Amino acid sequence: MDPDNDEVVFDAPEHLRIYKSGRIDRFHRPVLVAAGVDDDDSGVASKDVVIDSVTGLSVRLFLPKLQGPSAKKLPVLVYFHGGGFIIESARSATYHNYLTSLAAAAGVLAVSVDYRLAPEHRLPAAYDDCWTALRWAASARDDDWLAEHGDSSRVFVAGDSAGGNIVHNVLMRASSADNASRIEGAVLLHPFFGGSTAIEGEPERAVVITAKVWAFACPDAAGGADDPRINPTAPGAAAGLESLGCERLLVCAAAKDWLVARDRAYYDAVAASAWPGSAAWLESEGVGHVFFLMKPECENAKRLMDRIVAFIAGS
Template identity: 75%
Template sequence: MEMEPKADEVIVDLPTYFRIYKSGRVDLLHRPVFVPAGVDDASGVASKDVVLDATTGLSVRLFLPKLQEPSSKKLPILVYFHGGGFIIESAKSTTYHNYLTSLASAAGVLAVSVDYRLAPAHPLPAAYDDCWSALRWAASAQDAWLADHGDASRVFVAGDSAGGNIVHNMLVRGASSADNAPRIEGAVLLHPYFGGSTAMEGEEEGAVAVTAMMWASACPGAADGADDPRFNPIAPGAPELERIGCERVLVCTAEKDWLATRGRAYYEAVVASAWPGDAAWLESKGEEHVFFLLKPECENAKQLMDRVVAFIAGA
């Protein structure tokens, strides 16, 4: 008798976000609501979309805070990479549109939010390549908003979760690239998405297994698996952290974040390295992963926003 084929096994199931199968198939359970660009009535922040590559679909959404007239002061440029495990979300979603609107207003920055290609349809390094292209574009001030209002001598990068991972990889790429790498003044890693093949002290085995399988789905060609230096920046053989390409770093985690152990280890490794820059740390007590996106009006989210604003201001 011919046996029925075994049903495709689910290896990662994150309700309301995505489901990953052993075959590599991914069910996208999270369907973000998109928000059109325009002017925010409450803050006066204006936004617009710019297509950078019609072939790949790479685009960015720019956020320009309300300007005080008359004013000739240029604004710092903040290039932002959204989270979502490299698999979901968008710069145009309600979540990230609202967050970048608030950040541009509070920090007085001209923000460039990158809508990079997503896995598994576009496996890594597609997202890294898109973000590098967008970063170089933003620093070159080709757009009228950037040319008229952006200070290309003060470029910052920031991102949450997978976006925090992208921030690190942009710093590494900038340090090792002779290809017109932009000067980056500061980097903000919000609850960065790092992992590895074995659990660290204080890290749950289950979290390690889930992040490893998520990474494999986003980057199936990684020779070192979860110890790929792009995912585990403190793995043996990873690029030396002393060479990350920026002057200042702020690493933020949350006490109950399943990725907090990795975020702290990254911060401590940067501090212990010979990197000559200034590193700062913030842990939000009692909070979970990317809580500031889910409940932006809570006190801890306001404190985190204040810290990011102060960091950009140089405090």
């Protein structure tokens, strides 16, 4: 092997290592859990559904305990997991447990998307998969849970980190799609945004990390780290924010997250745009990136969950 091409260009010891050649070592091997009925008091049931046999795209559905035979239909929440477009799964214990809690707390029928990962499947594969899954879930035709219990007039999208980035890009696609399904609200949890140069309050290492991960996941991106898909506030890109394809937006950040400056800049740009929807901001103090996945019982995580529940309820 050419030693120059075997140079390490990005190293996150607990998660992954990326080489100049395009090779990747994944150290993060999530524990996968089977779908079924949750053993705790939530009573949330889950199941896996393959929605595209060609690409292998699948989703995991989460159905909370229903209160009687005449229970009203539930909002549908389509969720995109994080992991830098490179690691994690909708079937991992981390996301299974989080979606179980979210479905129970918010009273939603949740659809967690197991999209294809880079580098084996470069972007826009993940964007395409998540768009396909959203359209499938919103149709409420091809699955008995969705048909019987899902309210297709109340569709939400949410995601953390890279999944938050996917939420933004799905909203941009929804704005221009013919006969696009109505998206009532979107929740971006610590979304993964970047750029070629640091903005106010952004550490230089954040610029380096996001640029390297983005170049690996989407090596053909026009403009590199200023491609509007990773930098929606880049010169010339921010004007497109007025077309976000949802009615309400909640952007959530963490004060000790290296992405917090980018997340704030995104929220400010949306709020300053001509987008006709309503945008809200929540910043969790004293915590870091996706803390709510690692410490779901902490007070900040509980407050964040309460805010998401209230957002879905319309307040």
